[in-house]
Amino acid sequence: MNNISINSKKKIIFYLLVFQIAFVFLIVRVFFIQSINAEEYQKMAYEQQTRDRLIAPKRGEIVDRNGNVIATNESVYSISVINSQIEDSEKVATVLSEKLDLKYEDVIKKVNKKVALERIKTKVPKETADEIRNLNLAGVMVDEDIKRIYPNNNMASQVIGFVGKDNQGIIGLEAKYDEYLKGKQGKILTETDARGVELKNGIQERVAPTNGYTLVTSLDINMQKYAEQTLEKVVEAKGAKRGSIILMNPQNGEIYAMANKPDFNLNEPFTINNEDLKANWENMSQKDKNDALNQMWRNFSINDTYEPGSTFKVMTSAMGLEEGIVTPDSHFNCSGGKTVAGRYIKCWRSPRSHGSQTFTQGVQNSCNPVFMEIGESLGADKFYEYMEKFGFNEKTGVDLPGEAVGIMHKKENVGPVELATMSFGQSFQITPLQLLRAISSVINGGELVTPHFGTKIIDENGNVIETFNYEKGNTTVSKETSEQMKVILESVVSEGTGNKTYIPGFRIGGKTATSEKLPRKSGKYIASFCAFAPAENPQVIALVLVDEPQGIYYGGQVAGPVMKELLENVLPYMKIDKVYNEKELDIEETREIVVPNLINMTVTEAKKMLSEEKITYEIDGSGDTVRTQFPPSDEVINFDGKIILYTN
Numbered sequence: 001m002n003n004i005s006i007n008s009k010k011k012i013i014f015y016l017l018v019f020q021i022a023f024v025f026l027i028v029r030v031f032f033i034q035s036i037n038a039e040e041y042q043k044m045a046y047e048q049q050t051r052d053r054l055i056a057p058k059r060g061e062i063v064d065r066n067g068n069v070i071a072t073n074e075s076v077y078s079i080s081v082i083n084s085q086i087e088d089s090e091k092v093a094t095v096l097s098e099k100l101d102l103k104y105e106d107v108i109k110k111v112n113k114k115v116a117l118e119r120i121k122t123k124v125p126k127e128t129a130d131e132i133r134n135l136n137l138a139g140v141m142v143d144e145d146i147k148r149i150y151p152n153n154n155m156a157s158q159v160i161g162f163v164g165k166d167n168q169g170i171i172g173l174e175a176k177y178d179e180y181l182k183g184k185q186g187k188i189l190t191e192t193d194a195r196g197v198e199l200k201n202g203i204q205e206r207v208a209p210t211n212g213y214t215l216v217t218s219l220d221i222n223m224q225k226y227a228e229q230t231l232e233k234v235v236e237a238k239g240a241k242r243g244s245i246i247l248m249n250p251q252n253g254e255i256y257a258m259a260n261k262p263d264f265n266l267n268e269p270f271t272i273n274n275e276d277l278k279a280n281w282e283n284m285s286q287k288d289k290n291d292a293l294n295q296m297w298r299n300f301s302i303n304d305t306y307e308p309g310s311t312f313k314v315m316t317s318a319m320g321l322e323e324g325i326v327t328p329d330s331h332f333n334c335s336g337g338k339t340v341a342g343r344y345i346k347c348w349r350s351p352r353s354h355g356s357q358t359f360t361q362g363v364q365n366s367c368n369p370v371f372m373e374i375g376e377s378l379g380a381d382k383f384y385e386y387m388e389k390f391g392f393n394e395k396t397g398v399d400l401p402g403e404a405v406g407i408m409h410k411k412e413n414v415g416p417v418e419l420a421t422m423s424f425g426q427s428f429q430i431t432p433l434q435l436l437r438a439i440s441s442v443i444n445g446g447e448l449v450t451p452h453f454g455t456k457i458i459d460e461n462g463n464v465i466e467t468f469n470y471e472k473g474n475t476t477v478s479k480e481t482s483e484q485m486k487v488i489l490e491s492v493v494s495e496g497t498g499n500k501t502y503i504p505g506f507r508i509g510g511k512t513a514t515s516e517k518l519p520r521k522s523g524k525y526i527a528s529f530c531a532f533a534p535a536e537n538p539q540v541i542a543l544v545l546v547d548e549p550q551g552i553y554y555g556g557q558v559a560g561p562v563m564k565e566l567l568e569n570v571l572p573y574m575k576i577d578k579v580y581n582e583k584e585l586d587i588e589e590t591r592e593i594v595v596p597n598l599i600n601m602t603v604t605e606a607k608k609m610l611s612e613e614k615i616t617y618e619i620d621g622s623g624d625t626v627r628t629q630f631p632p633s634d635e636v637i638n639f640d641g642k643i644i645l646y647t648n
């Protein structure tokens with residue numbers, strides 16, 4: 001022992017101390033497990049021995065600006081089985097397969113599965129669920145569930161979107177606002193033994209689900225319906241591939257309506273809307289099916305780009321005025337075209353020309369050389385600076401998934417020819433919503449707004465949870481340019497190429513466009529019209545697009561009457577009153593014509609009738625009998641409106 005050094009003694013003491021500390025720690029730990037933390041450990045053990053049955057929360061509603069319901073829920077049920085509790089598996093499988101319209105073989109497989117809980121069918125209607133519940137079959141569970149329903153079926157389908165199997169948003173507003181709408185699942189906890197058998201006196205606990213919040217949108221379902229009815233008519237009458245209409249408040253970006261045709265039924269989003277595809281559906285590959293469905297769900301007002309054509313002349317005009325290159329009275333001369341860098345670029349009126357005209361008349365005539373000249377004076381640098389200011393190089397920020405953005409030449413690749421064609425709206429692509437936003441800034445005093453649908457989130461009692469604020473972007477043009485543009489664009493409708501939209505009493509401004517689709521010379525066009533009213537203080541801006549109309553394809557003639565019909569419904573609905581100017585009061589013929597039904601008449605009979613009524617008409621085709629007509633019968637048109645008779 002004498003050998004033990006002082007150092008060693010110290011070591012022993014040290015180890016004893018360490019041991020004591022460790023021992024104390026263990027005691028504390030045991031005490032901690034038994035008492036302080038007991039609740040948590042018990043809960044863990046409890047959860048191991050319970051079986052959760054989830055309760056779907058009510059998904060928040062989507063409503064329009066006036067509280068009209070656009071998306072809501074229906075109570076449905078889900079049917080499950082608990083294998084260990086089943087007494088007669090054959091009987092259970094027989095009853096469930098009959099009541100739920102399922103194959104017996106599939107059901108019995110699930111019934112015999114040795115799992116705690118097996119789902120047989122979801123979204124079962126209440127009536128069927130009650131029948132099953134009343135049979136009191138041991139081991140069969142009938143639980144609450146939620147099914148999303150859309151009372152207006154096809155209305156605004158590509159905008160609203162729909163939900164998947166578990167009520168999660170898939171596209172549109174349903175996807176964008178899923179976090180707010182979805183709520184939180186609740187559950188029914190049932191205590192079981194280790195084998196999953198429910199304990200005789202086990203605790204049943206119901207944790208209530210938390211319902212989702214309601215999304216209040218800027219949509220107005222009446223305006224949406226006006227837009228859809230008008231659009232559907234023209235798409236059908238013109239045999240067009242598709243069409244779209246957007247109605248927006250140009251002052252703040254609130255979207256009142258966004259219609260696309262064809263559309264689909266939100267209550268059956270996996271049913272294809274195309275008859276040809278439907279007939280062949282079973283033979284299609286899954287990939288082709290998915291592609292077709294994705295195409296059907298596309299919102300081409302924001303997901304697709306197009307060449308805007310002459311509606312873009314609004315931008316070039318604003319650039320010219322803002323930069324002092326032109327005034328409303330500047331003088332131009334159209335000779336039917338203009339030579340740019342050795343290349344002759346035609347006016348749309350070629351081989352005829354617009355001759356001598358003021359800048360304002362040039363806009364009324366939609367004369368291409370006028371805009372080529374402005375483009376030339378601006379130069380590529382300035383032109384691109386404005387393209388950026390007008391937001392064509394960025395997304396609009398609309399609150400929908402999948403927004404596309406403009407496609408433009410790189411500035412360094414823009415020569416005189418590219419600049420000339422861009423000046424009248426060709427050789428670049430933008431989305432319809434980008435155009436609407438840019439034109440809004442020209443007529444609202446120069447503010448680039450953020451187009452949007454969502455305005456606020458409320459709870460079930462109407463308490464506001466969150467209000468969405470949308471930032472205002474660049475200043476695009478001065479107030480002075482904006483004032484001048486409103487006057488010029490009003491004259492396009494009252495005197496120029498937009499006259500098919502003229503409604504006596506309403507001050508409407510606008511611009512038409514006929515875009516030739518790519519590849520050129522394929523004979524495919526997009527007819528469009530962008531208009532706003534009242535011109536002096538615009539409350540609504542609208543864009544009508546008709547993609548691939550058959551027969552006459554000019555924007556003014558195809559989209560013009562559509563815009564007129566739309567505004568004739570929308571402006572009175574918005575309580576915008578007619579105010580006749582002196583000129584209009586002077587014209588006795590502010591009469592309106594109810595279009596007669598001419599279908600199946602001989603061309604001679606139809607001509608005679610229309611001449612007697614002093615109605616202007618045009619005959620398309622060389623047949624003897626009127627096959628279709630536009631506008632359709634009972635439509636009301638202006639006294640100087642025209643009826644087109646198709647005879648082939």
Ligand SMILES: [Zn+2]
Pocket residue numbers: 334335336347348349353354355366367368369
């Ligand atoms: Zn011209």
